[in-house]
Amino acid sequence: MQIIESAKTYDVAIVGSGAGGGMATKILSEAGFDVAVLEAGPHFDPAKDEDRTQLRWPWESPRRGASSDRRSFGDFDAAYGGWNIEGEPFTNGQGTDFRWFRSRMLGGRTNHWGRISLRFGPLDFKRKSIDGLGDNWPIGYDDVKPYYDKVDKLIGVFGSRENLHNEPDGFFLPPPKPRLHELYYVKGARKAGIPVIPSRLSILTKRINNQRGSCFYCGQCNRACSAYADFSSGTCLIFPAQRNGGKVEILTNAMVREVTTNKEGKATGVNYINKLDRKEYHLKARVVVMAASACSTARILLNSKSSIHQNGLGNSSGLVGHYLHDSTGASRSAFIPQLMDRKIYNEDGVGGMHVYTPWWLNDKKLDFPRGYHIEVWGGMGMPGYGFGFNPNDLNKITGGTIGGYGDSLRDDVKRYYGAVLGVSGRGESVPQRDNYCEIDNNVVDEWGIPVLKFHYKWTEHEVKQAKHMQDTFEQVLEAAGGILLGSKPGADRQYGLTKPGEIIHEVGTTRMGDDKRESVTNKYNQLHDCENVFVMDAGPFVSQADKNPTWTILALAWRASDYLVEQVKQRNI
Amino acid sequence: MDRRDSLKSLLVGSVAGGLLVTGCAPGEKPEETAKTPELPGYGRNEKEKEHDRKVLAEVFLNEHELETVAVLCDIILPANANFGSASDAGVVEFIEFIVKDMPHHQLPIRGGIAWLDSYSNKLYNAEFKKLTEEQQKSICDQIAYPGKTAPELLPGERFFTRMRNLTLTGYFTSEMGIKDLGYKGNTPGVWDGVPADVLAEHDVDYEPEWLAKCVDQSKRTAIAEWDDEGNLIT
Numbered sequence: 001m002q003i004i005e006s007a008k009t010y011d012v013a014i015v016g017s018g019a020g021g022g023m024a025t026k027i028l029s030e031a032g033f034d035v036a037v038l039e040a041g042p043h044f045d046p047a048k049d050e051d052r053t054q055l056r057w058p059w060e061s062p063r064r065g066a067s068s069d070r071r072s073f074g075d076f077d078a079a080y081g082g083w084n085i086e087g088e089p090f091t092n093g094q095g096t097d098f099r100w101f102r103s104r105m106l107g108g109r110t111n112h113w114g115r116i117s118l119r120f121g122p123l124d125f126k127r128k129s130i131d132g133l134g135d136n137w138p139i140g141y142d143d144v145k146p147y148y149d150k151v152d153k154l155i156g157v158f159g160s161r162e163n164l165h166n167e168p169d170g171f172f173l174p175p176p177k178p179r180l181h182e183l184y185y186v187k188g189a190r191k192a193g194i195p196v197i198p199s200r201l202s203i204l205t206k207r208i209n210n211q212r213g214s215c216f217y218c219g220q221c222n223r224a225c226s227a228y229a230d231f232s233s234g235t236c237l238i239f240p241a242q243r244n245g246g247k248v249e250i251l252t253n254a255m256v257r258e259v260t261t262n263k264e265g266k267a268t269g270v271n272y273i274n275k276l277d278r279k280e281y282h283l284k285a286r287v288v289v290m291a292a293s294a295c296s297t298a299r300i301l302l303n304s305k306s307s308i309h310q311n312g313l314g315n316s317s318g319l320v321g322h323y324l325h326d327s328t329g330a331s332r333s334a335f336i337p338q339l340m341d342r343k344i345y346n347e348d349g350v351g352g353m354h355v356y357t358p359w360w361l362n363d364k365k366l367d368f369p370r371g372y373h374i375e376v377w378g379g380m381g382m383p384g385y386g387f388g389f390n391p392n393d394l395n396k397i398t399g400g401t402i403g404g405y406g407d408s409l410r411d412d413v414k415r416y417y418g419a420v421l422g423v424s425g426r427g428e429s430v431p432q433r434d435n436y437c438e439i440d441n442n443v444v445d446e447w448g449i450p451v452l453k454f455h456y457k458w459t460e461h462e463v464k465q466a467k468h469m470q471d472t473f474e475q476v477l478e479a480a481g482g483i484l485l486g487s488k489p490g491a492d493r494q495y496g497l498t499k500p501g502e503i504i505h506e507v508g509t510t511r512m513g514d515d516k517r518e519s520v521t522n523k524y525n526q527l528h529d530c531e532n533v534f535v536m537d538a539g540p541f542v543s544q545a546d547k548n549p550t551w552t553i554l555a556l557a558w559r560a561s562d563y564l565v566e567q568v569k570q571r572n573i
Numbered sequence: 574m575d576r577r578d579s580l581k582s583l584l585v586g587s588v589a590g591g592l593l594v595t596g597c598a599p600g601e602k603p604e605e606t607a608k609t610p611e612l613p614g615y616g617r618n619e620k621e622k623e624h625d626r627k628v629l630a631e632v633f634l635n636e637h638e639l640e641t642v643a644v645l646c647d648i649i650l651p652a653n654a655n656f657g658s659a660s661d662a663g664v665v666e667f668i669e670f671i672v673k674d675m676p677h678h679q680l681p682i683r684g685g686i687a688w689l690d691s692y693s694n695k696l697y698n699a700e701f702k703k704l705t706e707e708q709q710k711s712i713c714d715q716i717a718y719p720g721k722t723a724p725e726l727l728p729g730e731r732f733f734t735r736m737r738n739l740t741l742t743g744y745f746t747s748e749m750g751i752k753d754l755g756y757k758g759n760t761p762g763v764w765d766g767v768p769a770d771v772l773a774e775h776d777v778d779y780e781p782e783w784l785a786k787c788v789d790q791s792k793r794t795a796i797a798e799w800d801d802e803g804n805l806i807t
Contacts, residue, residue: 042618053616055759058746059663060615062625062670065746070621080618105618153799160786161803171803174788177766183777198786205788206797206807214793216761343771348758382759383751388741390734403718403734405649409741410656414754 003271006283010036010249012564013270013285015256015300018108019550020536020557021291022233027561028289029246033568036283037238038254038272040292041080041104044111044234046224053078054223058384066385072101074384078111078224078232079103087446091453098437098454099501100295106252107234108293109504110550111224114352115201115231116375117157118547119148119555121166123362124428127543131369133430133461137542138514138523141168147555155231155554156208158350159200167358173205175354176217179347181378181421182355184336188480189357194374194472199356202231202551211240219381221351230351231550251283255447258304258313259288259533265308267533273447287532287564287573290510291557294324294539295437298509299452302439312439314510314520314527314535322436323508324456325429325544328372329498330466330489332473333422334482335394340419347379347418357476359546368464372427372546374472380418388413397483421482425469428546429462431508435500456500466495505549510539525560532573536560633673634682641686641702642668642736648706648713649740656753664743671739678735685732692729765790 011033014021021037029035044051053076058064061075068075072082081103092098103109122141128134145168151157152171159172175198178186189196203221204214212235213227221230228235242248253275260268260282269284290297298321304313312320359371392412395402440453470488477484489496513519516528521540527533536557538549567573612625634642646659646668659665672678686701689712693701697708704712716722716729717737744750766787772778798807 050614051616055761056615057748057751057759059748060613062612062629062667063674064667064671064742066671066675068624068674070618070624075615086620149803156797158788169803171799172805173797174805175786176764177779177784177787179764180767180771180775180777183767183775183779186780186783187777198783206793206795206805208797210796217764218759218761220759338775343768343774344755344757345768345771346757346760346762347764347767348762349764380756380758382756383742383745383754385742385746388745389738391737391741401718402720403737405713405717405737407651407653409650409737410653410753413741413745417754 004279004281006269006281009269009284009286010034011285012036012287012289013038013283014289014291015270016108016290016292016296016537017106017238017250018233018291018293018537019110019553020538021289022107022110022237023554023557024289024291024536024561025248026237026241027558028564029241029248030244031561031565033565034247036249036251036285038251038256038270038283039106039108040255040275041106041252043250043252044078044080044105044107044224045239046078046111046232046235047226047228052226054220054226055218058382064385073112073222076220076384077222079109080105088451089443089445090451091440091443093453093455096454096456097499098456099499100452100454100506101501101504102293102296106238106250107232110231110233112222113550114548115203115221116352116548117200117202117231117551118373119168119170120144120545120547120552121168123166124543124545124547127370127428133369135431135511135513135518135542138512144552144555144559147559148551150558151551151554153208155202155236156204157200157202157551158198158205160198162197164358166362172200173208175199176205176350178354179349179379180342181336181339181418182353182376184339184421184480184482185376185423185476186355188476188478188482191479192472192476194357194476195360196355196357199353201350201352203350203352204229205350211243212236215350217348217350219348219351254281255449256292256300257447257449258300259290261304261306261309261313261530263308265306265530267313267530275447278447287534287568289534289536289564290539291536293537294507294509294541295452297535297537297539298437299439301510303450309529314529314533316529317517317520319511319518319520321438321509322433323431323511324435324437324454324506325431325508326500327503327505327544327546327548328427328429328458328462328465329424329503330469330473330496331422331424332470332477332488332496333420333485334477334480335397335416335485336419336421336480336482337398338481339421340398341415342380342418344380344417348382349379353377366468368461368468369430370428370461370465370546372425372465372469374476375424375426376422377424378418378421394419420485421477421480423473423477425466425473426503426546426548427462427465427469428544430459431511431543432459437509454501458494458497458500463494463497466497470495505538505544507538507541507544507549510535511542512540513542524563525556526563531567534560534564628670628673631673633679634669637700637702638683638686639665639669641689641700644702644709645736646740648709649737650744656749659740659744662744662747662749664740664747667743667747668739678739681732681735685728685735688728688732692726763790763793
C-alpha cells in the first residue's frame, strides 16, 4: 500500500487536540504559522445539538445514562471512549494493573474533566531538594508564573486569594457560594483543624469575553458546556484560533503512527491513518508538536524508529516511556443524619466542588513524602442509572426495614436523598524509573500500530500516603457530624489506594531536564535528540504535584510555543 | 392498547420504549412500528448509534418473562394517590432494554423468573403471574427482606433485590419519578447560596469572610478585569 503524500508542507503538525495541542494551535497559528492539527477521533462541539449531552434528562438515554464500553463515565459524560477503546487495546506486564483512559474526539479529555485548575507551587518543582527523592524540574515556579497568569486571563478560573506559599494565587474570577453539604464539610474541617478554601475551577462565574457565556449552574461541566462557560480545548482554544483567521487545518479521525525523519534525523512530518478510508497518509511539516497525551506520545515516539533514531525518536537516553506516574487517590463517605428529609431546591451549582482542602502539612515530618489535597462531593444531584439501588440500606443506621416493597420505598429514597457527604484525596506519587510503558511487539491495534505495554507498581510512599488520607477522612467526616459508611480499607487493600492510571493524571514519559542522558526534552519541551520536535502534553513533567496537571500543561505549552516561535525566527529550527 | 399488546410490541423489535410511552387512547389505531428502530438523538457518536440500533433490534426477554417483570415491578412500586406505578412510568420497557444492553443481567433475570415460577408452582400450582395478589405478596414477603430469608430461598432474594434495584432506578430516572422525587435542577439558573430558611434549619452557616470572596451575581455578565496584582476590579 502506497503512502499518500500531502500536497503541501505545513509549518507545524500538531498531534493531538487536548489541552497541550489546543494551546499550541492557538499560539502558533496566531504567530502566523500554517498549522495542521491531527486528532484521532471525530469533531466535537458541545454547542451543536447532535453532540450535546448537557441539560438532557436521564430518560433521554435508554440506559438512563449508565456507563458502557463506549463511554466509561456514562452516556451523558462528554468523553467518548474511556478505559477501553474498541480495536485499540493495550497490555499490562506481569503484576501490573495500569488503567488508561483515552478519549478520541476533538478536545480530547478536556471535554469532560473536573476543571480543577491548580497551579503548581514553588515547592512542587523542587521536591528532590526537600525529600531527596526523584528529581527536581530544570525550571521553577518563577519560570512558569507569567504563563499561569496568562492562562488564567485567557481561559478563566475562579478561586480566592489566600496567600498560601505553595498554592499560589492567580487572576481569579470569584468563586460560587458553598452548597449545604459543603458547609457541613467546612464545619468538619474547622473542627478537625484542617484548612478549607474555595475551590479553583476553570468555570466562568463572570464573563471573560464576548465569545463565551457565563456559567448557568447546571452542575454538568463533565458534559461539556454549550455556552462555552468552562474550559475545554475545542471551545476555548481551537475554535477561537479558527475564528481569529489563523491558518488552522483540523484533520479528524487521523490516527498518527509515527513521526517521519530525514537522513539527518530531522523530523519531516507524520504518518497517519485516516480512520474513515483506512489508508495511510504522510503529512509534511517543518516542525512537529506532540500532544497526544503522555502515553500516546511515548507510543508514537517509540514507534518512530529510523537509522538515526534506532531506539525510537528522542530516545537516545532510553527514557521515553519511563518515569510514568499518576496521582494517588482514595475516598470515603459518610451519612449525615442532619441532612435527612431535606427541603429540596435546585443546588446544582457548578460542575464540581465549591470548596476543597489544599495540602496543609508541608512543614510536618510524616512517614511519607509529599502530600495530597481533598475534594468534596455530595448533594441533591440528578438521578441516573444506579440511583435508587439499595434504597433503604441506611435504615441499618437509623432503624427500620431493609428491603421490602411497596409505596414505602418512595419514602426511603426521599428520606436519604442528598444525605451523603464524600471526600476524595488526590496526591503526589514519587516518579520511578521502573514504572514505564514500552511497545508490545506482540500486539497491534486495528490500524496495525504496535500497542503499549505498561509496567507500574506503587511504592510504600504512596501506600503510606493513602493510609494518612483514610485517617484524615475519618477525622473530618466525623467532625462534620457524619456516620462513616463502608469499612475503612486497611493494609490488605493498600488503604483504598486507586490503581495506577485511574486518576487519569498520567505524566512523565518524556521528562524534561538539562542532562540529555537523564531526560528526553529540554526545559522548553523540545526533544534533546531532534530540535524540530516538541512535546506539549504532560509527558515532560518531572513530577506531578498533588495538583491536577491541566493548568500546568497549558502554561508549559504556551511557554514552549513562544520558544518555538522564537527559535524559528532565529532560524535555529 | 392494553398491557399485553404493548408487551408484544416490544417483542417484535419495535421502537422499544417509544411506543409504550406514547401509548394510544382506546379506539385509536396503534401507531405504526418504525421499520428501522431509532431513538431520538441524545448526543451519540456514530459507534454509539450503531450500538443502539443493534440493541433495539434484539429480543431477549420473551412475552411471559416481560409479563412477569411487569407484575413484579408494580408490586415493588405500586401507584399512589399522586403518582403512577413503575410500569406506568415505563419501567418494563426500561428493563426490556437494559437486559439487552447489559448482558450481565440476562442470566440472573431469566433464571430468577424461572426460579420464581418454580416456587410458585410448588406452593400454589401456578406460575407467579397467575397467582392472586395475596399469593404473590406472600411469596415476595419471603424473599424481599435480606437477612431474614430462609437459606433455601436465597436465590429468590437475590433476584428480588435485583428487580427492586432496576425498578427503582428505572422509576426515578423517568419523567414521572423525577417529578415524584422533586429534583429541581437540570435547568439554567443562578446559584446564589443555600436558601435562608434552609440554613436556619441547620447548625451550619456562611462565614462572613468567606461570603466576601464569593461571586456577586449582579455582576456576572460584566467582563472580568484585574489590576496588576490580580484583584478583580469589575
